[in-house]
Amino acid sequence: MDVRVLGAATPDPFLSAADLFETEYDLEWPVRVRVRDDPDERTWAGHYEDYHVLNISRQAATSVMARELALHEFAHMARYEESHPSHVQSTEEALFLALPGKSVERRKLIHCYQIANHMKDIYADDITLSLTSATKLLTFLESQLAAAVADKPSGEADGPSRRRLTAASDPEMTAVNAAFALALVERHGLAGRDHPLYDFAGLAADDAPGIDVEAFKRRFTSLADDPTKSDYRKALVDVTRAYADPPRGSGPAAD
Structure with missing residues (x-):
């Protein structure tokens, strides 16, 4: 290199x-x-x-x-060079397929890009976590989610490919961010359910009752290791639609 x-x-x-x-x-x-x-x-x-x-x-x-962040970005580069579907699929195309003729709030569209970035991050971290300990990553995820739940600052999400868990202050997006963090934990067996991340994710879910954190976690966790272009496109379209245009009456089931 x-x-x-x-x-x-x-x-x-x-x-x-x-x-x-x-x-x-x-x-x-x-x-x-x-x-x-x-x-x-x-x-x-x-x-x-x-x-x-x-x-x-x-x-x-x-x-x-610094080293872990660099390693994560090297993993993105490797995925790009191998033309992994997650890194060559157009997010704009997925939005067009997921939301034809729909009127969607700008903030929701911005968040859809962040969700697409989370899916890229899942595949990059499949590489990252095969090379290094998850200790620092867990601490990073916990601190970022804790800050998002506590502060909920105003502002827009970051642009494409930014390594920032709390990129959106919106409670709904913070709940999806929590689902992403838990998905990384469970996809790689990084920690048990007694880890503080689960407590913060619960708080994030309480702040956004319209978001089914468990459902989004399953979507991220179950991403196929080596998807076809068609399968990945469908997964991205489905998660985009689930966030930006959920069916009426959808959301977490009541206890």
Whole structure:
């Protein structure tokens, strides 16, 4: 792997992540790491004609999660290079297929992109969690979900491919984010049901009674390891429709 760090940050966590990644995987294209000043940018991967870019905020690049965040983005790059359906499927196409002729709130459309990113993250983390311990990831997920439940700040979701669990402040999206976090835990057997994530997910579900957290968790957890393009498109269309245009009367069953 050819990794070059651009910006005032130590290259150590990125080179360490590359060394770990190369024990099982490799990237054909070189990677340019761009360290940015905006702390809200977090991390995201960009793909160009013959190279990848790992964008990361200076705050994230100097945090204890720097190596794990880099490893996660390398996994996205690997999925892109292998043309995995999750990383080549157009979200716009899925929206068109899921919501033909529907009038949908802008915030809901923005959230649909975040849900599509969660599905990409599931497949990236299938790689990430095969290479490293989940300890830091669990702490990250717990802190992000706890902050979202406690603060519910206003604002819009991040754009595509941003590594940020609490990208949306909307209680409904926070509930879906909680489902995503639990799906990672259960897909990889990372923790038991006594983990604090389950408590925070319960609070998020209480704040958004119209969202069936268990149903979204099942959708994320049950994503096929190696789906066909058609199967993945259907999964993305189904989850998009379930969030943006649920059937009347749908939602969690009453206790």
